[in-house]
Amino acid sequence: MNRFPKWVIHLGLGIICAAMMVPFYWVLKTSLTGENIFAYPPSLVPENPHLFYYVDVWYSIPFFRYLVNSVIVSIIVVVANVVLNAMAGFALTREFMGKGAIIMLFLSCMMIPFQVTIIPAYLITRDIGLLNTHLGMALPLCSTIVCIFVFKASFDAIPKSLIDAARIDGVPDWMIIFRIMVPLSQSAIATNIILAFIWSWNNFLWPLVIIRDNDMQTLPLGLARFLTVVEDSTGALYAFCIMVLVPGLVIFLLAQKQFIAGLTSGAAKG
Amino acid sequence: MAFAIRRKRTRELLLIWFFLAPSLLIFLLYRIIPLLWNGVLSFEFWSPYKPAEFAGLYHYEEMLLYDDVFWQAFWNTAIFMASAPIGILIALLVAILVDTPIRGRNVYRTIVFMSYPVMTVAVGIIWQWLYNEKVGLFNYVLVSLGIVEQGIPFLETASLALPAVIVASIWQVLGFYMIILLTGLQNIQPSLYEAAAIDGANAWMRFRRITLPLLRPSIFLCFVIGIINSFTNFDLIYVMTDGGPSHATELLVTYIYRVAFKLAQFDYAAALTIVNFLFFVFLAWLANRLAGGEVGAVETG
Numbered sequence: 406m407n408r409f410p411k412w413v414i415h416l417g418l419g420i421i422c423a424a425m426m427v428p429f430y431w432v433l434k435t436s437l438t439g440e441n442i443f444a445y446p447p448s449l450v451p452e453n454p455h456l457f458y459y460v461d462v463w464y465s466i467p468f469f470r471y472l473v474n475s476v477i478v479s480i481i482v483v484v485a486n487v488v489l490n491a492m493a494g495f496a497l498t499r500e501f502m503g504k505g506a507i508i509m510l511f512l513s514c515m516m517i518p519f520q521v522t523i524i525p526a527y528l529i530t531r532d533i534g535l536l537n538t539h540l541g542m543a544l545p546l547c548s549t550i551v552c553i554f555v556f557k558a559s560f561d562a563i564p565k566s567l568i569d570a571a572r573i574d575g576v577p578d579w580m581i582i583f584r585i586m587v588p589l590s591q592s593a594i595a596t597n598i599i600l601a602f603i604w605s606w607n608n609f610l611w612p613l614v615i616i617r618d619n620d621m622q623t624l625p626l627g628l629a630r631f632l633t634v635v636e637d638s639t640g641a642l643y644a645f646c647i648m649v650l651v652p653g654l655v656i657f658l659l660a661q662k663q664f665i666a667g668l669t670s671g672a673a674k675g
Numbered sequence: 676m677a678f679a680i681r682r683k684r685t686r687e688l689l690l691i692w693f694f695l696a697p698s699l700l701i702f703l704l705y706r707i708i709p710l711l712w713n714g715v716l717s718f719e720f721w722s723p724y725k726p727a728e729f730a731g732l733y734h735y736e737e738m739l740l741y742d743d744v745f746w747q748a749f750w751n752t753a754i755f756m757a758s759a760p761i762g763i764l765i766a767l768l769v770a771i772l773v774d775t776p777i778r779g780r781n782v783y784r785t786i787v788f789m790s791y792p793v794m795t796v797a798v799g800i801i802w803q804w805l806y807n808e809k810v811g812l813f814n815y816v817l818v819s820l821g822i823v824e825q826g827i828p829f830l831e832t833a834s835l836a837l838p839a840v841i842v843a844s845i846w847q848v849l850g851f852y853m854i855i856l857l858t859g860l861q862n863i864q865p866s867l868y869e870a871a872a873i874d875g876a877n878a879w880m881r882f883r884r885i886t887l888p889l890l891r892p893s894i895f896l897c898f899v900i901g902i903i904n905s906f907t908n909f910d911l912i913y914v915m916t917d918g919g920p921s922h923a924t925e926l927l928v929t930y931i932y933r934v935a936f937k938l939a940q941f942d943y944a945a946a947l948t949i950v951n952f953l954f955f956v957f958l959a960w961l962a963n964r965l966a967g968g969e970v971g972a973v974e975t976g
Contacts, residue, residue, distance in 0.1 A: 414772050415777065415779075417772050418769070418773065418783045421769050421783075421787060422783055422786040425786055425787055425849070426786060428790075428798075428801050428802065428846070429790075431805065489697045489698050490698065492695070492697070493694060493695050493697075493698040496694040496695045497695075499687070499691050501688055501691050501692075507699075511702070514706045517707075517710055518903060518906055519705070519706075519907075520906065520907045520909060520931075521709075521710070521906075521931075521955070522705060522706060522709035522710060522713070523709075524712075524713060524931075524935050524948060525710075525713055525716070525945075526705050527935075527936075528941075529704060529708065529712075544701065544704075544705070545704075547701050603792050606794065607794040607795060609794075609909070609913075610909045610910065624794075625794055625796040625910075628794075628797060629796050629914055639810065642800060643801075643804070646801060649794055649796075649797055650794060650797050653793055654792070661785060664792065665854055669855060
């Protein structure tokens, strides 16, 4: 439908992409030189790049501790999501009484943003004794409605005749699940892993509410509180940003297709 | 025989509910009970250290009649939401350009989308420093071009802080809008355009009469995401301005956090949450009605 000349399209997209990339570039440059605190006007190319600020971040705060916390929470969330969502998605492919009600319930839960539940969620977590714990941080994220439906759609797409044939041959149910259904649902599993990881890795408000203990902080908490710990240092702050952004970006670039498939299959974060 | 079949059916039902139970438990614990609890709490006087007392509509009265900060947060949230069309419009333009068969379109798409999955806390910090009065990139450019003489303290100026935060938010969510619109564009049959071209419709008419109507569900989905975004965008505000200066960037979600966890007024915060939620549901319902009831529908069949 377009009759723009090609160079106009390239120019338009080039400008947008430049606008999208400038903040990233600025962070990277400053983290390598730190110069925009000392030099004015700041230069556009990094001069004398060095890794001093990265080392500085590593030693001036318990960075490794935060990293381990973030990784533990993310692992719990990812594993729980894949297992629980696959189970729920599988159940929803079967016929049973109350199925319509359950689906309605799930869809209405999607309309409750997590942000409007924080006060009672905090009180509940306190009552079951999970404040200041990894499990407490992970639990609310452990099952996602969008991903349940991703799994359901994927299981529905498996031909019934295939499963019936296996049944007639006397293959036990658990083997049908692990030898037929799981291999045929690889893309749903990948989607779920990526979405769960990104949501957990970036999660901020919930840890902020339930974590008081310095040892239990995750990377986003450490990042947000960084300036109160370290002297006003843009270089170190930006180095911290890069160190936190890289894992998310790498995973996104490696699995862009599944990530986008997951996002467009549901309206919003469940 | 019939007995055996029934027993098998019972076993299957048990398995189904066993499979559903963990997810149901999590949603019950962290969605449904909290929502109901919020409702109850909003009609009580309660703090962690004293027993609950019935308060009637006290908190709601306080909020709607006397709390200026609530109204400011309310209108800020509305403004935040009203800015969504700007992002959607830019995203539509980008999506149309990326949808053309040019070389490198995948690279362009990836770059535009890349800001979405990154950590919002980091985005907030990056933009906070881009806006910095003395060393920020924006002021550097403005001063170099001679537009202003002194750097502008964007985030410390009441009238500029909210627009500044909104720009950062649009930057982050733009790629998400684009992906949704792109999916919508790619679902339009090319034969429609060919038929229209044969009938002599020019490019603008084809856009008006084919692209826009068929893209309507995708555009409204973007609106719904914009609405959700304005109700949930806590991280960005907390890091960039913490609601300041003097509540100029306070959204309902940051105000609820402040009242509950800084001022320890859980009961009042619960009332705020209920109003916030009703406002949200109303808008989502409205958007859904306007879109013909198909926004956000997940295949349930």
